[in-house]
Amino acid sequence: MSRNDEVSALFEEFADLLEAQDVSYKPNSYRRAAENIREDPRPIEDVAAEGADALEDIDGVGDAISAKILEYFETGEIEELEEARADLPVDMAGLTRVEGVGPKTVGKLYEALGVETLDDLEAAAEDGRIREVKGFGKKTEANILENIPFARQSRERSLLGEARPVADDLLAYLRGNDAVVEADVAGSIRRWRETVGDIDVLVASDEPNRVVAAFADWDGATGVIESGTKKAAVRANGERVDLRVVVPDEYGAALQYFTGSKEHNVTLRNRAIARGLKMNEYGVFDVFDVDDPDAGQRVGERVAGHTEEEMYAALDLAWIEPEMREDTGEVDAAAAGDLPDLVTTDEVRGDLHTHTDWSDGRATLEEMLAGAEERGYDYHAVTDHATGAGMVGGVGLSDEELEEQMSVVVEAAERVEIDVFHGVEANIDADGGLSVGDDLLDALDIVVASPHAALDQGREEATERLVAAVEHPAVDVLGHPTGRLLNRRKGMDLDYERLAEAAAEAGTALEVNANPHRLDLSGTGVRAAVDAGAVVVVNTDAHAPSEFDNVRYGVHTARRGWAESTDVLNTWSVEEVRAFVDG
Numbered sequence: 001m002s003r004n005d006e007v008s009a010l011f012e013e014f015a016d017l018l019e020a021q022d023v024s025y026k027p028n029s030y031r032r033a034a035e036n037i038r039e040d041p042r043p044i045e046d047v048a049a050e051g052a053d054a055l056e057d058i059d060g061v062g063d064a065i066s067a068k069i070l071e072y073f074e075t076g077e078i079e080e081l082e083e084a085r086a087d088l089p090v091d092m093a094g095l096t097r098v099e100g101v102g103p104k105t106v107g108k109l110y111e112a113l114g115v116e117t118l119d120d121l122e123a124a125a126e127d128g129r130i131r132e133v134k135g136f137g138k139k140t141e142a143n144i145l146e147n148i149p150f151a152r153q154s155r156e157r158s159l160l161g162e163a164r165p166v167a168d169d170l171l172a173y174l175r176g177n178d179a180v181v182e183a184d185v186a187g188s189i190r191r192w193r194e195t196v197g198d199i200d201v202l203v204a205s206d207e208p209n210r211v212v213a214a215f216a217d218w219d220g221a222t223g224v225i226e227s228g229t230k231k232a233a234v235r236a237n238g239e240r241v242d243l244r245v246v247v248p249d250e251y252g253a254a255l256q257y258f259t260g261s262k263e264h265n266v267t268l269r270n271r272a273i274a275r276g277l278k279m280n281e282y283g284v285f286d287v288f289d290v291d292d293p294d295a296g297q298r299v300g301e302r303v304a305g306h307t308e309e310e311m312y313a314a315l316d317l318a319w320i321e322p323e324m325r326e327d328t329g330e331v332d333a334a335a336a337g338d339l340p341d342l343v344t345t346d347e348v349r350g351d352l353h354t355h356t357d358w359s360d361g362r363a364t365l366e367e368m369l370a371g372a373e374e375r376g377y378d379y380h381a382v383t384d385h386a387t388g389a390g391m392v393g394g395v396g397l398s399d400e401e402l403e404e405q406m407s408v409v410v411e412a413a414e415r416v417e418i419d420v421f422h423g424v425e426a427n428i429d430a431d432g433g434l435s436v437g438d439d440l441l442d443a444l445d446i447v448v449a450s451p452h453a454a455l456d457q458g459r460e461e462a463t464e465r466l467v468a469a470v471e472h473p474a475v476d477v478l479g480h481p482t483g484r485l486l487n488r489r490k491g492m493d494l495d496y497e498r499l500a501e502a503a504a505e506a507g508t509a510l511e512v513n514a515n516p517h518r519l520d521l522s523g524t525g526v527r528a529a530v531d532a533g534a535v536v537v538v539n540t541d542a543h544a545p546s547e548f549d550n551v552r553y554g555v556h557t558a559r560r561g562w563a564e565s566t567d568v569l570n571t572w573s574v575e576e577v578r579a580f581v582d583g
């Protein structure tokens with residue numbers, strides 16, 4: 001966690017505690033300050049070192065908040081926050097992770113039932129005590145009970161978007177050490193799973209003790225969990241980081257083994273056995289002439305182990321991309337020579353879902369266009385929020401405002417080299433209708449339609465709602481289809497096959513929203529789209545130019561769904577994109 005995240009989390013907790021006690025206005029100003037602190041590219045401790053005035057230049061930070069930041073850096077505490085915690089001694093973060101439980105609910109259940117933790121909440125729901133509290137009923141109680149396991153499980157895994165930068169930093173550090181021959185991530189983070197249990201790192205070296213010592217000495221490490229001769233674990237940015245060191249000659253075997261998934265490895269091992277081979281983290285061994293292949297780990301004649309390619313080749317397989325190693329048919333595809341040529345981040349030519357400060361973006365139209373141009377993109381779509389269901393606090397634009405924006409975008413587009421599409425992110429209401437007038441929808445270059453409210457619909461209702469949006473003649477892109485927020489909101493359960501068929505038929509692209517909190521579609525959703533011949537599009541939904549960098553998380557998610565560049569709209573040329581959105 002950066003110190004910006006740390007300070008933001010304190011203000012968010014403070015906001016929740018105040019809201020739970022029915023304090024008005026203040027919670028929202030703390031949340032706004034928290035968001036701006038989190039997004040500020042400068043380390044907050046550096047800004048604080050310059051003093052109160054510098055802090056107050058951050059949007060939403062006034063003298064009261066700047067004083068609290070300075071207090072925190074000086075004393076390690078914010079007294080008012082400590083008081084609020086004492087008044088309401090609850091696990092606010094844990095409890096509010098339960099879908100349907102907000103700060104106000106936490107406050108009421110603490111007052112009425114003394115609920116402080118997830119365990120308390122579960123016991124109260126199981127005993128039927130929640131339904132007795134004023135304002136609650138049987139249905140709310142049942143919902144809470146149903147959502148507790150998800151809240152519990154979700155707190156244990158980190159977002160890929162939080163873990164990956166930590167891993168990148170560590171890899172760069174290790175690769176700079178001359179005892180390190182090779183270093184890579186393994187495990188779920190190498191497979192780009194949307195959440196990871198820990199960060200697995202593998203190093204090839206003949207001097208493991210030097211590598212372990214360097215690892216413990218890494219700046220990013222905030223504590224050593226365990227340390228051995230060839231293995232160690234540290235804590236960094238709230239994540240557990242596992243290091244293993246192996247000899248260079250067995251690196252490929254270890255990398256293959258520790259990348260997983262476990263299911264993929266089981267399928268490979270069975271294939272090895274069928275060929276008279278033994279496969280493990282040390283290599284592939286020909287055990288045809290060996291009496292007891294289980295006598296040891298390194299038995300018989302070694303046929304592979306130095307590289308991963310060798311490991312797969314020993315089983316008559318082409319090397320398989322880590323994102324595909326989930327045992328969903330990739331081994332058969334490799335055996336048949338049918339592996340897809342997965343899309344890469346370099347192939348992306350533009351972002352087709354972005355915001356500006358016309359709605360809730362944090363950058364101006366000009367800044368967003370400049371950012372897109374700087375990345376070397378060929379095109380860019382401006383798709384601010386429209387008013388409608390799920391848009392709180394006047395964030396969305398009315399039809400009149402969108403019309404006004406249209407001429408402004410046309411003018412701004414003349415001042416940049418890239419092609420600019422003017423569009424909108426319309427809200428899909430509970431029945432699949434859109435929040436923008438038909439004439440305006442027709443006049444815009446591109447229409448992204450996304451669900452923002454009524455996300456608790458059942459599978460069938462939710463699927464039909466999105467199918468209706470996909471079939472709307474003006475809609476070009478279905479934005480973040482399930483509406484999930486990782487670790488926070490499950491999102492809608494969808495019949496992906498049905499949705500993908502409708503999208504293929506209607507010529508509407510299905511989005512992989514690359515925001516690390518969303519990654520929606522998931523790899524599974526992308527796979528259904530690709531299988532049905534639907535087009536997908538990897539968008540960042542950026543609210544500031546710095547968020548364009550999130551595109552890689554979306555691309556790797558698309559790769560988990562076996563997408564090739566031909567499947568991904570925003571790897572196409574501007575002419576092809578224009579034809580797609582016009583059609």
Ligand code: DGT
Pocket residue numbers: 186187188189193195196197198200257258259260261262265266
């Ligand atoms: P995670 O950490 O929960 O996000 O998921 P992974 O896949 O990174 O799992 P982890 O860290 O427990 O282990 C890393 C890899 O090591 C895993 O993907 C496959 C391999 N592995 C670990 N334990 C076993 C095992 O008991 N059997 C097999 N076949 N492979 C294992």
Ligand code: CA
Pocket residue numbers: 186187188189196197198199200
């Ligand atoms: Ca792992």
Ligand code: CA
Pocket residue numbers: 187198199200242
């Ligand atoms: Ca691990």
Ligand code: ZN
Pocket residue numbers: 353354355425541
């Ligand atoms: Zn958006």
